[in-house]
Amino acid sequence: MIVPAPGQVDVVTEARPSLESDEALVSLQVAGVCGSDLHGLHGTHPTMKPPYYPGHEVVGIIEALGDGVTGLAIGQQVTPEPPLPCGHCKMCTTDRSNICENLQFFGCGFREGGMADVFSVRADRLHVIPEGFDLRMAALIEPFSTPLHAVRLAGDITGKAVAIIGCGTIGLLMLAAARAKGASRIVMTDVLESKRQGALALGADAVVDSTTADVAARVRDELGETADVVFDCVSIQPTVASAIDMVQRGGTVVIVGVPSKPIEVPAFVLQDRQVRLQGAATYVSEDYADAIDIIAAGGIDAEHLITASFPLEQTAEAFAAAASGDHIKVLVTGTGVTLD
Ligand SMILES: [Zn+2]
Ligand SMILES: [Zn+2]
Numbered sequence: 475m476i477v478p479a480p481g482q483v484d485v486v487t488e489a490r491p492s493l494e495s496d497e498a499l500v501s502l503q504v505a506g507v508c509g510s511d512l513h514g515l516h517g518t519h520p521t522m523k524p525p526y527y528p529g530h531e532v533v534g535i536i537e538a539l540g541d542g543v544t545g546l547a548i549g550q551q552v553t554p555e556p557p558l559p560c561g562h563c564k565m566c567t568t569d570r571s572n573i574c575e576n577l578q579f580f581g582c583g584f585r586e587g588g589m590a591d592v593f594s595v596r597a598d599r600l601h602v603i604p605e606g607f608d609l610r611m612a613a614l615i616e617p618f619s620t621p622l623h624a625v626r627l628a629g630d631i632t633g634k635a636v637a638i639i640g641c642g643t644i645g646l647l648m649l650a651a652a653r654a655k656g657a658s659r660i661v662m663t664d665v666l667e668s669k670r671q672g673a674l675a676l677g678a679d680a681v682v683d684s685t686t687a688d689v690a691a692r693v694r695d696e697l698g699e700t701a702d703v704v705f706d707c708v709s710i711q712p713t714v715a716s717a718i719d720m721v722q723r724g725g726t727v728v729i730v731g732v733p734s735k736p737i738e739v740p741a742f743v744l745q746d747r748q749v750r751l752q753g754a755a756t757y758v759s760e761d762y763a764d765a766i767d768i769i770a771a772g773g774i775d776a777e778h779l780i781t782a783s784f785p786l787e788q789t790a791e792a793f794a795a796a797a798s799g800d801h802i803k804v805l806v807t808g809t810g811v812t813l814d
Pocket of ligand 2: 563
């Protein structure tokens with residue numbers, strides 16, 4: 475599968491990748507369509523520009539292993555951690571490989587992506603899927619790791635008042651992450667009534683229409699206090715401004731959504747009221763492990779979150795469905811794979 479130019483998804487047949495000694499060859503079972511895939515498709519992603527090979531939320535089966543790979547076996551079900559860090563820069567050697575100075579990213583501008591019958595990927599990036607996971611649960615490990623990393627950066631949120639801006643896929647996974655990490659009360663906002671209802675169904679304590687003029691005050695009312703942490707899963711000018719207003723003082727605003735344009739912030743408010751503005755970029759291996767543990771314990775409702783699936787050759791339709799706004803998470807399935 476390739477996105478050759480903005481707005482276009484094509485099936486291409488290419489030679490099977492030749493396997494380096496540190497790589498695994500993996501056949502596709504399922505791949506999630508991500509918001510960043512859609513930004514890439516529409517040419518609005520800051521770094522991911524066509525042409526690119528999509529697919530970074532991937533689950534598959536190991537078909538072959540390079541001769542230098544140990545600790546893995548053919549036939550194992552795996553999910554790759556798609557960031558491909560260099561391993562030796564300042565960030566990599568201080569447990570921040572997600573912001574590696576030489577980062578490449580499988581499925582996001584890399585020479586391969588996971589929306590393919592088979593793909594090769596560095597074997598040290600593979601996590602083995604535990605017993606008892608169905609394909610839906612396994613497909614959510616990657617997207618669930620992003621909000622878990624955002625929580626990790628925010629600090630201990632046990633007993634804290636949390637607001638989440640955006641009730642889309644990441645917002646709903648953010649809700650599950652904040653819940654799993656012990657937030658006392660979680661209020662969510664969205665422009666769409668249907669999305670707000672979806673957030674309530676998945677356990678938000680209250681929702682607020684983000685088109686109301688006093689959205690920040692309404693969120694504080696629903697929380698019963700100022701927000702300790704706001705996770706902005708939309709990241710546009712009005713949401714960042716209202717996130718800072720929800721916190722008011724002494725709290726943290728985490729930028730989780732990918733901003734497609736520069737955003738102005740009231741720097742005086744950040745300084746004078748000790749508001750922390752924190753960026754959050756993907757995840758590190760600990761977040762993957764955390765995601766696996768929480769999903770295994772029933773911490774996310776995979777049945778409810780995955781709303782459509784398409785066979786691999788209909789990836790263009792899957793992208794269109796994901797872009798329609800009618801779905802939470804859309805999957806593509808590998809040849810002969812059906813969701814049970
Ligand atoms: Zn993604
Ligand atoms: Zn590095």
